[in-house]
Amino acid sequence: MEMFISNLFEDMPWLAYLLVPGASILLGLAVRWILFAIFKLYNSKKPSVLKEELLTHLKAPTFWFLPLLFTYLTLPYIGLDSFWHKLLEMLIIVNLAWLFITALGALEEAVKHTFNVDGVHQAKERKVLTQLRFMKSIAQVVIATIALASILWNIPTAKQLGETILTSAGVLGIIVGVAAQKSIANLITGFQIAFTQTLKIDDEVVIEGEFGTVEDITLTYVVVRTWDWRRLVLPLNYFNDKSFVNWSFASRRLIGSVYLYVDYTFPVAELREKFLKLLKNHRLWDKKEADLLVTDSDSRAMQLRATFSAKNATDVWNLRCDIREQLISFIRENHPNALPKIRMVDLQAV
Structure with a gap:
């Protein structure tokens, strides 16, 4: 030929x-x-x-x-x-x-x-997604490393450079060892996160006082999307060194609460009935938990706590705001005299 x-x-x-x-x-x-x-x-x-x-x-x-x-x-x-x-x-x-x-x-x-067929990731699915994302990152690094090594192997000058580097392996080893400590720590933390599942893709977390959703987990950092669409970028070893709140560790379902303060003359049973009626017709309530109790009192008012459940943290927050607004409106419109008040006594009349 x-x-x-x-x-x-x-x-x-x-x-x-x-x-x-x-x-x-x-x-x-x-x-x-x-x-x-x-x-x-x-x-x-x-x-x-x-x-x-x-x-x-x-x-x-x-x-x-x-x-x-x-x-x-x-x-x-x-x-x-x-x-x-x-x-x-x-x-x-x-x-x-x-x-x-x-x-x-x-x-x-x-x-x-x-x-993602139904648009909701459950715990088992988020576990698989997190492990897959991490293993994909590892595989990409391995593929890129093999490709780079294969290319350098085809360049004669690169071979000579490798021999030169090997002659100073002692000093280089110390430098690389010190420089790689954080990278190795991040890699180990990444394996822990991927397989112990303390943190998963789409988890709802509170970190540094900020509520957000885990958007991405890479080999070196975690991206958390906050409620106002900002992004918190945290190194992986942060999650080994500091504690954080994971609201969806085992399940996304959460219980929310609303606190109200009313006068002793207020009819609690009437408000409880109104509260249960509101929940029954509310699209965000998951129909699992609902209660209204007198949880505390002081010299001028009772403390009422309304509790309810929802399928995730976002729904709990929105349900909490809506229920609080409607219960306050109900008290103001139907029992304005039962709002907390300070009683004053005219000592001259006594």
Whole structure:
């Protein structure tokens, strides 16, 4: 084959340098188009979320992979310098790493889609999502490291540099050891979080006095989205060193409460009836817990506590605000004289 091409382009070798790689690129694109068409046809007959995500995510990396591979395979037949062989090898390695990383992204999206059909992540599902996110990050680092090592292995000067570094391994080891302490601590904390499940994707937490939802967990930090859409970015080892409140550790369901203060003359039973009626017609109440009790008293008023449950922290907060507003309105409109008051005695009249 090599002899045939050499004889064919004996008088114009530069033409071989253009036509052979060009034909290889076109052939690679044609094969890619055929493979994608077959895969799309297969997906149309037996559709699945994973196949759909693979088609979407792998579109870009496969656009380059087959043309590069076919070009690399035809280079020996046109007698190009070894430089071009090395360059194409490195490009193929980079493209393969890109392909594997995007395939991991497709897998993650497929799992997220499966668990997000009803729009609510339960504890077991959030556990899987957290572990998947962490393992994906680890896999991406491993793939990138292998790709970088493979590229450096193809560069002679990089090999010499590696030998030079190894001669000073003692000093370098100390420097790297000190620099890597926090990274290693973060990695260990990441494993603990992923598999002990103290923190999961979509958990509702209170950190540094801020309420929010865990939006992302990476190898080095956690992103918490607060109620006003700000983002708290905290290093992973923060969760080993400091305590935090996780409102959805085992279940999202929570009990909320509203405190009211009324005069001793106030008819508590009437307010209790009104409270239960309000809850019964409220879309946020999960119909699990509901009560209104006199929980304290002092010299001028009684303390009433209305308690109720809801399916998550956001619903508890909104239900609390709504119930508080309606109960206060009921007292003001129906028993204005029962609002807390200070009794004064005219000593001259005694």
